[in-house]
Amino acid sequence: MKELVTILLTTYNGQQYIQQMLDSIYLQDYRPIEVIITDDASIDKTVSIVKNWIKNKAKEYISFKIILNKRNKGLSANMSNAIKYVHGKYLFFADQDDLWVKNKVSVQVEYLKKNIDCEMCICDRSAINSRNEIICRSLMRYEKINFCKRDYKDVLRNGSEYPANSICLRTNHLDNIFPIPNQICEHDTFIVIMAVHYGKVGYVRKSLTLYRIHNNNLSGNYAIETNKSFFKLLRITVKTMKRINQKNIIDPLIIKEELIRRFDEDNIQFSTNMYSGKKKFIFTTLVILVLSNLRKKKNFYLS
Numbered sequence: 001m002k003e004l005v006t007i008l009l010t011t012y013n014g015q016q017y018i019q020q021m022l023d024s025i026y027l028q029d030y031r032p033i034e035v036i037i038t039d040d041a042s043i044d045k046t047v048s049i050v051k052n053w054i055k056n057k058a059k060e061y062i063s064f065k066i067i068l069n070k071r072n073k074g075l076s077a078n079m080s081n082a083i084k085y086v087h088g089k090y091l092f093f094a095d096q097d098d099l100w101v102k103n104k105v106s107v108q109v110e111y112l113k114k115n116i117d118c119e120m121c122i123c124d125r126s127a128i129n130s131r132n133e134i135i136c137r138s139l140m141r142y143e144k145i146n147f148c149k150r151d152y153k154d155v156l157r158n159g160s161e162y163p164a165n166s167i168c169l170r171t172n173h174l175d176n177i178f179p180i181p182n183q184i185c186e187h188d189t190f191i192v193i194m195a196v197h198y199g200k201v202g203y204v205r206k207s208l209t210l211y212r213i214h215n216n217n218l219s220g221n222y223a224i225e226t227n228k229s230f231f232k233l234l235r236i237t238v239k240t241m242k243r244i245n246q247k248n249i250i251d252p253l254i255i256k257e258e259l260i261r262r263f264d265e266d267n268i269q270f271s272t273n274m275y276s277g278k279k280k281f282i283f284t285t286l287v288i289l290v291l292s293n294l295r296k297k298k299n300f301y302l303s
Contacts, residue, residue: 001032002032002109003088003089003109004033004034004087004089005030005032005033005088005089005091005105006033006036006086006087006088006090006091006171007034007035007091007093007094007105008036008038008079008082008091008092008093008094009021009022009025009035009036009037009038009095010038010039010040010075010078010079010082010093010094010095011037011038011040011050011096012041012072012075012078013042013043013046014046014097015042015044015045015046015049017097017098017212018049018050018096018097019049019053020099020132021096021099021100022050024100025094026057026062027102028102028104028105028106029102029103029105029106030103030105030106030109031060032062032063033062033063033088034063034065034088035062035063035064035065036065036067036082036086037064037065037066037067038066038069038078038081038082039066039067040069040072040075040078041068041069041071041072041073047066047068050066054066065085067081067082073182075187076179076180076181076182076184076187076190077179077180077182079093079178079180080179080180083178086174089170089171090109090112090168090171091168091169091170091171092105092108092167092168092169093165093167094165095164095165095211095212097212097214098165098209098210098211099128099132099209099210099212100210101206101208101209101210103208105168107206107208108123108168108204109168111168111202111204112170112202115200117149117200118149118199118201118202119170119173119195119196119199119200119201120167120168120169120170120196120199120201120202121167121168121201121202121204122167122201122202122203123168123206124138124139124140124141124166124203124204124205124209125138125139125140125165125166125208125209125211126138126207126210126211127139127211128211128212128213129212129213129214130212130214134210137207139207139211140203143161145203146158147203148203149200149201149202149203150196150200150201151200151201152193152196155196155201156268156269156271156274158271158274159271159274160192160193160274162201163188164188164191165209165211166208166209167188167191167192169191169195170198172198173195173197176197176262176263177195178194181254181258183250184250184251185243185246185247185250185251186247186251189251189255190251190254190258193255193259194258197263251275252270252274252275255268255270
């Protein structure tokens, strides 16, 4: 029997795509799997869709647990609250609106089995639209991600752009990786920094996650590359800059506190590649940014 894998699926008002995501998890060529679905007080039909879907599925070597928050806690708390129910040797994080390639779990688990120096591995992702059409084949190539294994110091020096939906994580040290502080802006980065204390980050050069880009994405990632209107791009750019400034100010302070508390670290230095500090943007600068982002579109769709 293979080792148990846990898939943690966080949901919030995800009725539009949740069934497709569940289908792609169910069709994985790996077993045994436990799926933990933790809903953050959705007010749409997400929970009823999930319950009805589970009711009609065979449960051979796959189990489902649903956690229902009575009030909205936010993504980090929703995810952290579910960690105590994890029983698998490997942990995956699933987004409610994505799709997975059918061998995602088996490929990433096999990578960690062969690379015992790695605490986690990252897969490449393709971007899809609301019709499941691929609009960017390799987000790693588009982002110019280095595929070399990286250790803790390397991550702090060169930054961390590892989305949770690409991560496969060993579960030996979850007590020290979680919980994620509620105030953190980028929960993915927090997970990676805590995890690389125990081993390196490895890479699978295959697009195993299909990341869906649509109008209601929580992160707003790649909204700039996929919108055509100049004025809409201007609004998105302003919103993105506000989020980046919030991340650059709040996250390093919280992460330093947690590194001291959890690992008794001192003299923690983040590079400007990771947290570049607060930026001021006047209107002219924003217009220049929008125009440069318009040029990025071509590279995005060709990647």
